[in-house]
Amino acid sequence: MTDLLAGLSLRDLETRNRIAVSPMCQYSCDPDGLPTEWHRVHLGSRAVGGAGIVMTEATAVSPEGRITPHDLGIWSDDHAEALEPITEFIRDQGGVPAIQLAHAGHKASKERPWEGHVPLQPDETGPSGAAGWEVLTPSPDAYPPFDGDRPAMRKADAEDIEGVIDAYRAAAERSLAAGFEIAEVHAAHGYLLHEFLSPVTNRREDDYGGSFENRTRLVREVVDAVREVWPDDKPVFVRISGTDWLDDRESWDLEQSVRLADDLADLGVDLVDVSSGGLHPAQSISGGPNFQVPLAEQVREGADVAVGAVGGVTEPEQADALIRNDRADLVLVGREFLRDPYFGLRATGDLERDPDAVAEEWPVQYRRAVQR
Numbered sequence: 001m002t003d004l005l006a007g008l009s010l011r012d013l014e015t016r017n018r019i020a021v022s023p024m025c026q027y028s029c030d031p032d033g034l035p036t037e038w039h040r041v042h043l044g045s046r047a048v049g050g051a052g053i054v055m056t057e058a059t060a061v062s063p064e065g066r067i068t069p070h071d072l073g074i075w076s077d078d079h080a081e082a083l084e085p086i087t088e089f090i091r092d093q094g095g096v097p098a099i100q101l102a103h104a105g106h107k108a109s110k111e112r113p114w115e116g117h118v119p120l121q122p123d124e125t126g127p128s129g130a131a132g133w134e135v136l137t138p139s140p141d142a143y144p145p146f147d148g149d150r151p152a153m154r155k156a157d158a159e160d161i162e163g164v165i166d167a168y169r170a171a172a173e174r175s176l177a178a179g180f181e182i183a184e185v186h187a188a189h190g191y192l193l194h195e196f197l198s199p200v201t202n203r204r205e206d207d208y209g210g211s212f213e214n215r216t217r218l219v220r221e222v223v224d225a226v227r228e229v230w231p232d233d234k235p236v237f238v239r240i241s242g243t244d245w246l247d248d249r250e251s252w253d254l255e256q257s258v259r260l261a262d263d264l265a266d267l268g269v270d271l272v273d274v275s276s277g278g279l280h281p282a283q284s285i286s287g288g289p290n291f292q293v294p295l296a297e298q299v300r301e302g303a304d305v306a307v308g309a310v311g312g313v314t315e316p317e318q319a320d321a322l323i324r325n326d327r328a329d330l331v332l333v334g335r336e337f338l339r340d341p342y343f344g345l346r347a348t349g350d351l352e353r354d355p356d357a358v359a360e361e362w363p364v365q366y367r368r369a370v371q372r
Contacts (some may be wrong), residue, residue, distance in 0.1 A: 003035070004320040005351055008052070008330055010270045010306065012233035013181055015052035015096050018323050019344050022310050022334035023100040023239070025057045025067065027112040033060060034082045043086055046337055048094035048363055050344020053330070054095045056083075058102035058186050060170040061164075062110025065103035065192070068112050069120075069130030074101065075167065080174040087179030093363070098182035099175045100239065101168055101226070105192025106137035106201075108153045119151035133221045136160055138196050139203040144280045148189065159216060161208065162221030163257035169225040176230065183230050184237035185223055189278030193219050197260070198244055198252035198279055215261055220267060227268040235270035237308070242274045245283035252279070254298055271333060274299050288312055290322070297327045308332050316347035354357040 005024040006013045021043075028038045039056075047054045058064040060073045073079050087097035106160070109120045109132040120132025125348050132151065137143060156164070171182050188191035195201040196218045208217050219238075229234055240260065244251040261272045274296035277283045290310030300307035309328035313319050319331040337343050348361045349370070359371045 002323055003351065004316065004323045004331065005321070005346060008306075010235040010356055012094065013235055014182070014224075017050070017344065017347070018074070018330050019053040019319065019347060020053035020098070020308065020330055020332045021050050021051045021055055021337050022332035022335055023055050023057050023186070025048065025071065027068050027070045029070050029072055031069040032098065033063070033066065033071060033075065034071060035086060036358040039072065042088070044089045044093070045096075045341040046344075047090040047093035049337075050346075050348060050361060051095055051333075051337070052344070053098050053265075054070060054090045055098040055100055055182070055184065055332075056102050058104075061101050061103055061167040061169075063168070064108060064136060065105075067104040068110050068193075069106055069126070069132075070112055071104075074099065074118050074174050074178075076172045076179075077174065080178040082180040083175075083180075091179070091181075097179060098237070099178075099180045100183060100184045101166060101171050101175070101278070102185050103167070105190075105195045106135050106140075106151065106153055108135040109133050109188055111334070113311055119145075119149055121149075122152050128157050136192065137201075138192075138208065139201060142201045142203050144201070144282075146281045150241045156208075164218070165221050165225050167347045168222045168313070169229055173227040173229050176234075182235050182237060183226055184239055184273060185219070185226055186239050187219050187222075188239045188241040188275045190241075192220065193242055193261035194279060195253070197256075199250045200244060200246060200280055212256060212259065216263065219260070220263060223264060223267050223269060226354060229360035234299075236268060237271045237273050238264050239259065239273040239275055241278060242276045242292065242299060245277045245285050246278045246280055247284070248282075254295060257295070258299050258302035261305050263306075265303060265305035269305060270284050271306040271308055271330060272299060272303070273310065275310050275329075289314070289318065293327060294312050300326075300328065300364050306330070312333060316343075316350040317349065
């Protein structure tokens with residue numbers, strides 16, 4: 001029976017366990033989008049802490065694709081060069097470096113959460129002195145403001161769409177140069193690709209709106225572009241929102257997610273990372289332990305692709321049960337890794353019965369703390 005501590009094989013890659021650090025925004029860059037020492041320590045400590053996969057926060061494929069002026073980016077060779085020491089350290093600690101490629105769409109140009117998280121206009125600066133910009137959206141009239149005023153918005157035209165696809169392709173090439181082993185396309189949480197997927201935010205009448213095929217076109221074209229430049233021996237992931245949690249209207253739902261997952265598998269996607277929501281303030285979500293796992297489980301049952309589960313996972317035994325019971329192939333842990341950077345090592349200690357085997361998982365510098 002497969003368990004949490006078993007390696008996961010995807011193409012030529014094998015992880016040391018089935019625990020991944022879920023992408024979590026840090027909002028800790030200067031407006032140039034370059035990683036700082038914060039990122040090196042934050043990501044590196046989770047690799048030291050036993051995670052099988054260490055994934056960056058949502059990393060913007062273009063300056064306009066940032067959520068805030070302080071988001072991590074991958075839109076230039078300077079970004080790739082600055083990220084390379086981080087990926088090298090993650091590998092040296094036994095982890096697999098992964099990057100989430102993202103475009104925030106009409107949720108872009110905002111202040112950081114601890115500065116109010118309200119939209120920044122192009123002619124104004126936030127508390128940190130960084131300026132806002134015009135944001136891209138499939139349908140400006142469908143924008144659902146979570147907080148504050150609407151940002152300055154532009155409906156994506158054919159040239160914009162082609163630019164987004166090209167930006168993802170170039171970002172994937174730079175991510176490879178930086179040493180990442182997994183590229184994940186972010187198509188969840190109300191950001192640009194999710195905005196195109198959902199009829200709540202996509203009211204277009206061209207080839208990118210209306211039918212399921214049209215609304216999923218941009219995601220498929222982006223994935224195709226990434227897969228085109230990503231080596232055949234390395235995996236590509238896609239994160240989706242399994243549902244908008246908007247049952248009172250036509251919206252993105254689980255049935256469409258299963259259908260999309262099958263389409264993504266045909267394009268060479270190796271794992272679908274199933275989260276949910278984030279599109280609209282009217283969403284109705286009941287949280288709690290494993291609250292999103294049933295979405296991942298149903299995608300796994302309905303589509304021929306590996307699936308990652310996330311949401312309310314805080315204990316090793318809980319994560320282990322998801323793998324042992326064939327509910328998911330990978331467990332992505334978010335906030336618990338913020339509370340406990342050594343969650344992966346704690347899981348090894350709690351689940352592995354051989355004390356010597358547990359000690360071997362710890363960095364040699366720390367091993368005295370767990371040896372008998």
